[in-house]
Amino acid sequence: MTVAHSSAGSVRGRPRGTSRESRAGVAFVAGYVLLLIAFGVLPTCYAIYFAFTNAGGAFTGFTNFVTTAQDFRFIDSLGHVALYLVFWLLSLVVFVVVLALLLHRLSSGPVSQALRFLYYIPGALAGAASVLVWLFMLDPTVSPVSSLLETLGFHTFGEVIAPGNLALLFTIIAFWTGAGGWIVVMYGALNNIPKDVMEAARIDGANGWQTAWRVQIPMLRKWIVYMVILAFAGGAQLFVEPQLLSLASTGVAGRDYSLNQLTYDFAFQMNNINGAAAVSVELLVISMSVAGVFVARSGFFDAD
Amino acid sequence: MASRLLAGSVLTVFVVFFVLPVLWLLLAATKTDQQLVHDNPLSFGSWDALTANWHALTAFQDNAILVWLRNSAVYASISLVITLCLAIPAGYALAMTEFRGRRTLLIATLVVMLMPNATLVVPLFLEINAVHLIGTMWSIILPYSFYPFGVYLTYIYFTTAVPKDLLAAARIDGCSEFGVFRHVALPLATPVIALVGFFSFVANWTNYFLPYVMLPESDQMPIQVGVGSLLSNVPSFNPTVGSLAIERPQLALATLVAITPVLVVFLFAQRFLVSGMLAGATKE
Numbered sequence: 001m002t003v004a005h006s007s008a009g010s011v012r013g014r015p016r017g018t019s020r021e022s023r024a025g026v027a028f029v030a031g032y033v034l035l036l037i038a039f040g041v042l043p044t045c046y047a048i049y050f051a052f053t054n055a056g057g058a059f060t061g062f063t064n065f066v067t068t069a070q071d072f073r074f075i076d077s078l079g080h081v082a083l084y085l086v087f088w089l090l091s092l093v094v095f096v097v098v099l100a101l102l103l104h105r106l107s108s109g110p111v112s113q114a115l116r117f118l119y120y121i122p123g124a125l126a127g128a129a130s131v132l133v134w135l136f137m138l139d140p141t142v143s144p145v146s147s148l149l150e151t152l153g154f155h156t157f158g159e160v161i162a163p164g165n166l167a168l169l170f171t172i173i174a175f176w177t178g179a180g181g182w183i184v185v186m187y188g189a190l191n192n193i194p195k196d197v198m199e200a201a202r203i204d205g206a207n208g209w210q211t212a213w214r215v216q217i218p219m220l221r222k223w224i225v226y227m228v229i230l231a232f233a234g235g236a237q238l239f240v241e242p243q244l245l246s247l248a249s250t251g252v253a254g255r256d257y258s259l260n261q262l263t264y265d266f267a268f269q270m271n272n273i274n275g276a277a278a279v280s281v282e283l284l285v286i287s288m289s290v291a292g293v294f295v296a297r298s299g300f301f302d303a304d
Numbered sequence: 305m306a307s308r309l310l311a312g313s314v315l316t317v318f319v320v321f322f323v324l325p326v327l328w329l330l331l332a333a334t335k336t337d338q339q340l341v342h343d344n345p346l347s348f349g350s351w352d353a354l355t356a357n358w359h360a361l362t363a364f365q366d367n368a369i370l371v372w373l374r375n376s377a378v379y380a381s382i383s384l385v386i387t388l389c390l391a392i393p394a395g396y397a398l399a400m401t402e403f404r405g406r407r408t409l410l411i412a413t414l415v416v417m418l419m420p421n422a423t424l425v426v427p428l429f430l431e432i433n434a435v436h437l438i439g440t441m442w443s444i445i446l447p448y449s450f451y452p453f454g455v456y457l458t459y460i461y462f463t464t465a466v467p468k469d470l471l472a473a474a475r476i477d478g479c480s481e482f483g484v485f486r487h488v489a490l491p492l493a494t495p496v497i498a499l500v501g502f503f504s505f506v507a508n509w510t511n512y513f514l515p516y517v518m519l520p521e522s523d524q525m526p527i528q529v530g531v532g533s534l535l536s537n538v539p540s541f542n543p544t545v546g547s548l549a550i551e552r553p554q555l556a557l558a559t560l561v562a563i564t565p566v567l568v569v570f571l572f573a574q575r576f577l578v579s580g581m582l583a584g585a586t587k588e
Contacts, residue, residue: 024481025401029409032394035450036409039428040416047427099318102311115315119322124567125559127510128528132535132559133325136332141540142552144328144345157541180322208307229418237422240512244532248541260422260513267426268517276426283423291418 047284050277064278068266073256074279080167081258085235087171092231093224096179100186100220101212116187120180130177131244138169161249166257170241178234182227189223190216225298229291236287239264259283332556333357337540340553353553361554361561364534369558371523372530377565379441379515379526380508383448387504391451392497395458396489400471401481410459417452422513429517443518444526448508454500461496462489502573509566527562534558 054060068074099119106112125133139157140146154160161169193216201211217224242257256262259279267276328345335349336356343349361369397403398410432443466489474484512528519525525533536542537550550558 020481021401021475022403024485025397025403025406027481028393028397028401028485029403031390032455033409035390035446036412036416036452038431039424039447039450040412040419040452043424043427043431044419046431047424050427050430095318099315102315105311106315115319118319121326122322124506124570125326125563126506126566128512128532129510129559129563132531132555133329135535135541136328136552136556137325139540142332142340142345144324146345176322176325233418233420237420237513239422240532243512243516244535247532247536248538260425263423263426264513264517267429273426273430280423280426283420287420287423288415288418295418 044284047277047280050274051281054274060274064274065282068262068275068278071262071275073254073262077256077259077262081236081238084167084170084238084258085232087167088174088235089228089231091171091175092179092182092227095175096182096186096227097217097220097224099179100183100190101216103183103187104190104216105208112187116180116184119183122176123178123180126177128240128244130173131241134169134173134176135245135248158249161245166242166245170238173241174235178231185227186220186223189220193219222298225294229294232290233287236283329556329560332553333560335553337551337553349553354557357551357554357557360551361557364537364550364554365522368522368530369527369561372525372527373561375441375524376509376526376528379445379448380505382441383445383508384501384505386445386449387451387454388497388501390449391454391500391504392458392490392493393485395455395496396462396485396493398455398459399462400466400468400489413452413455413459417456425513425517428514432518438518439521439524441519441524444511444515447514448504448511451500451504451507454504457500457503458493458496461493461499466492498573502569505569506566531555531558531562 051064052059052061054063103112103115106115122130137143137145138149138160140149140155140160141157143149149155149160197215197219198211201215206214237260238258239260242261243255246255246257256265260283263276263279263283266272266279331346331348332340334351334354334357335343336353339347339349339353398406398413428447429438432438432447437443437446471484471488474488475481479487509526510528511526512532515526516529516532519529522530522533534550534555537545538552538555539545539549540552
C-alpha cells in the first residue's frame with residue numbers, strides 16, 4: 001500500500017538512496033508485499049470484520065464475543081491453554097538454560113557437540129509425527145518405559161491421558177520436539193560471551209553457580225525473551241496435539257480442549273463463523289499483547 | 305566432584321529422554337503387533353515383518369500413503385520455490401536499499417512474524433472460499449508461500465554479513481540494480497538461502513491445521529493429515545474401527561515415512577542451521 005507512492009518522493013527531502021535504487025527496492029519487495037496483504041493483512045481484517053458482525057453482515061458490537069465467552073466450553077479451553085502455557089514456558093526456560101550452561105561447562109568439545117546433536121534430533125519429528133510417537137510412549141502396553149508408567153500408578157492408556165494430565169503431556173511432547181533447537185541457540189549465545197568477562201568473574205572469585213547466575217544468564221536475557229515470545233505464540237495455537245489425542249482416545253480428551261479446536265468447532269461443526277472469528281481475534285489480541293510487552297521491555301528488535 | 309557427577313547425570317537423563325522414543329520408533333516398524341506388546345521394547349523384529357507392515361500400509365485405501373507423500377512433496381516444494389523467489393529479494397531490499405515505506409514494511413514483517421498463524425486459519429478459509437479456491441492445492445500453497453520469518457532472516461543476514469560499500473562499488477562499475485542483486489548479493493547469500501529454504505520446507509511439511517481445514521478429501525491430504533487420519537483406523541486406539549484396521553507397527557512405519565524427507569533435508573542443512581541460527585548472535 002505504501003509502495004504505490006514510493007517512487008515519487010524518495011529523492012526529495014531526506015538524504016536517501018537514489019531514485020534508481022528506490023525503484024529497485026520497491027520492485028524487489030513487491031511480490032512479498034502482495035503476499036503480506038493477501039495472507040497477513042486481509043485475513044486479519046476479515047477476522048475482525050466477522051467478529052463484529054452477524055451471519056447477515058449486520059454490525060453487532062461485542063455480541064459474538066459475549067456469546068462465545070458464555071459457551072460452556074470456552075472458560076475450560078482458555079484455562080487448559082493457560083495452564084499448558086505456564087508448564088511449557090517454565091520448562092523451556094529452566095531446562096533449556098540449565099542444559100545449555102551444563103553443555104557449555106563440559107570441557108571436552110566432541111562430547112558437547114554430540115549431545116547437542118542428540119538433543120536436536122526430535123526436532124525433525126515436528127507436527128503430527130511427534131504426537132504419534134508419544135501416543136506410543138504413553139501407552140503402558142507398548143511403551144519402552146512401561147515400568148516407569150506403572151510405578152507412577154498408570155496401568156492403561158486411558159489412565160495416562162486422563163484430562164487432568166493433558167497439560168503436562170502436551171508440555172512433554174512440545175519440549176521433546178522443540179527444546180533441542182533452543183539449546184543450540186543458547187549454547188551459541190554463551191559462546192559469544194567475551195572471554196575476558198568470564199575471566200574477570202573468575203578472578204573476582206565467582207564460583208560456577210555465581211558466574212552462571214550473575215554473568216551468563218543476564219547476558220542470555222535477549223535470547224530467553226525471544227524464545228519465550230515465539231514459544232508463547234506457538235503454544236497459544238495448540239491444535240494438532242489435542243486433536244490427534246481426541247482421535248486416539250475416542251472421546252477421553254474432547255475435541256474442545258484448546259481454543260483453536262473451539263474455533264474449528266464453531267466454524268465447521270456449529271456453522272457459527274462469526275463466533276469462530278471472535279475467538280480467533282481474542283487469541284490474536286492476547287498473543288500480540290504478550291509479545292508486545294516482551295518486545296517493548298527487552299528491546300529485542302532494536303535492530304533498525 | 306559431586307557437582308560434576310550431578311551435571312553428568314542430568315545430561316544423560318536428557319539424552320535418554322530425547323533419543324529413546326526415536327530409537328523405539330525405528331524398531332517398532334520392524335515388528336508384528338504381537339511382538340510390539342510382548343517382546344523387549346528395544347529389540348529388533350524382523351525384515352519380514354517390516355516388509356509385511358509396508359505392504360499392509362500401502363494396501364490401506366489403495367496406496368493412500370504414497371498419494372499423501374506426493375501431495376506433501378508438491379505442496380511443500382512449489383511453496384518453497386515461491387517463498388525463495390519472493391523472500392530473498394525482499395529481505396535484500398529491506399537491508400540494502402532505501403525506499404519509501406521501508407520502515408513500515410519492516411515493522412509489519414516483525415508483527416506478522418509474531419502473529420499466531422493458526423488463529424488466522426478460519427479467516428483464511430473464508431478468504432480462500434470467497435475466491436473459490438477451496439479444495440485446490442493453491443488454498444495451502446499460497447498461504448504457505450507467505451513467509452515473513454524468511455524475509456526477516458534474510459534482512460538480518462544482509463545487514464550483518466554484507467557491507468553496503470560492496471554494492472556501491474558494483475553500481476559505480478555500471479551494474480544495474482538487478483545486476484547488483486544477481487551478481488553481487490545473491491552469490492554471497494547462499495547460507496541464508498539454504499536456511500530460509502530449510503525452515504520454510506520443514507514448516508510447510510509439518511503444518512497440520514491449514515491443510516486439515518482446506519483439503520478434507522483423502523486424496524488431497526498431505527502426509528501429516530493423512531497419518532493423523534490413519535490413527536482413527538488403529539483398533540487399539542479406537543476400538544470402533546471395522547475391517548480396514550491398521551495395526552500399531554504400521555502406524556509407526558507411517559510416522560517414519562512421514563518424517564524421512566524432513567530428516568534427510570535436516571542432515572544436509574545441519575551445517576547451515578547451526579551457523580545460521582547464530583548469525584544474529586554475533587551482532588550486539
